[in-house]
Amino acid sequence: MESLLDVENVSISFIQYTKGLNQRNLNVITDLTLDVKEGEILAVLGSSGSGKSLLAHAILGILPENANLNGNIKYNGKTLSQKDKEEIRGKEISLIPQSVNFLDPLMKISDQAIGYTENDDEKAEKKAKQREIFEHYNLSSEVDDMYPFQLSGGMARRVLVSTALLSSPKLVIADEPTPGLDEKTVKETLNHFRKMKEDGVGVLLITHDIHAALEVADRISIFYSGYVIEIAQTKDFSGDGENLLHPYTKALFKALPAxxxxxxxxxxxxxxxxxxxxxxxxxxxxxFEKCKNERPKLISLGNKKVRCFKYGEGGEDGT
Ligand SMILES: Nc1ncnc2c1ncn2[C@@H]1O[C@H](COP(=O)(O)OP(=O)(O)OP(=O)(O)O)[C@@H](O)[C@H]1O
Ligand code: SF4
Ligand SMILES: [Mg+2]
Structure with a gap:
């Protein structure tokens, strides 16, 4: 499968002002590398505040002004400039935002899903497509004329998912799509991702919910303190976790209720x-000794990646 998105050695930091006029660099994400292929779901699993939304916003070119971004973000093998990101955002790459607050409270649902178009024919075409996708996501025609406050949590989620799909994107970035949803709606939401995958769409599923990640993802990229410490195959979260590489990933697996x-x-x-x-x-x-003062790099081992001195050339186990 072709790689759709390549995030290479990306770091995001903020200047923080401390006492007086002193400043320091606050690194939120460091040396982040991951990729998403066509028809693949890659989950990014990290705790709250670990920089997951910043990663999504970096890919889409909507980082806050005070953020410093370094590294390379490629789409279809081509490095994206800020201008490129603006051009393909909401078209080839779309976001399912973390919060339903992304919906404009003063605008009818259908109008905001379609967006502004001057041309009447184009507008009619977009409207027809919107209705078709909304119908598919169980959103009846009454929803079109509703305002966001009139939607239930599940409906609002379905509006965000279907709006993201309106442009027939090749890559969908879903930022925390499941919190606050009841079990049935979580299942339904995860099914939407399975369907996107079947249609060849690449999905970057950002979540702190390991259960959601295990249920739908093909691979899981695990964040720790702003670093990707492992990119594992989901199927390796099984047995005794013996196929997982990083000690933190193994610990995460053992912490599961089961x-x-x-x-x-x-x-x-x-x-x-x-x-x-x-x-x-x-x-x-x-x-061991080396771990105290040296920072391990993310290395590839077959179809997985890990950031730990125990592995790779010169690793403690000599592999
Ligand atoms: N505009 C900003 N200025 C300074 N620091 C910021 C700014 N935006 C985010 N941060 C820092 O970046 C960190 C990561 O933010 P981010 O929203 O990406 O986390 P997250 O992993 O998405 O968390 P959550 O799971 O709660 O959504 C925050 O904890 C905060 O310290
Ligand atoms: S590099 Fe060292 S400290 Fe870090 S996870 Fe590996 S063994 Fe542990
Ligand atoms: Mg977030």
Missing amino acids: NGFELTKGHQPLHGEIPEGCPFYDRCEMA
Whole structure:
């Protein structure tokens, strides 16, 4: 399968003003590399505040003004400039936003889904397509004339999903699509992603819900303190987790209720307090000398990636 999106060594930081006029760089995301292929669901799994929405906004070119972005974001093998991002946003790449607050409270649902068009024929065509997709997502014609406050949580989610699909995108970025939804609506939402995948769409599913990721993703990219520490095949989250590579990923797997809820001590260091060496050093039971002062790089091992000195050339296990 062709790679649709390649995020290469992306870092996002903010200038933070401390006492007096001192400033320091607050790195939220560091050296982030991942890719999404056609007809694939890649989940990005990270805790709250780990920079997941910033990643989505970096791809779409809608980062806040005070953010510094470094690295490369490629679509179909071509590096995207800010202008390119603006051109393909809402067309080839669309966002299912994290919050229903992205909906304009003063605009009727159908009007905001279609967007502004001067040409009457084009407008009629868009309207017909909107109705067709909305129908498919179980949104009856009354919904078209409603305002956002009149929608239930599930309906609002379906509006966001169908609006994102109106432009027939090749890549969909879904930012936390499941929180606050009842079980039935979560199932329904995840089914939408399966359907997109069947249609050849690439999906970047941003979530802190490991269950959602395990249910639909082909691969899972795991964030820790702003670093991708592993990109695993979803099927490797099975058995005793023996095919998972990073100690944190293994710990996450063991913490699942079905695997005994074994929690790792300590907490994930936040931006500004990340140790000099491996970000997982303080909690790692396998740490060795080198891990304290040197930061491991993300390396490829077959069809997986990992950021840990235990693996790769010169790794402790000599692989
Ligand atoms: N405009 C900004 N200025 C300074 N720091 C910011 C700004 N926007 C975000 N941040 C920092 O970036 C961090 C990551 O934000 P982001 O919204 O991407 O997290 P997230 O992983 O999407 O969290 P959640 O799961 O809660 O949605 C925040 O915790 C905050 O410290
Ligand atoms: S690099 Fe060292 S500290 Fe970090 S996860 Fe691997 S073994 Fe543990
Ligand atoms: Mg977010």
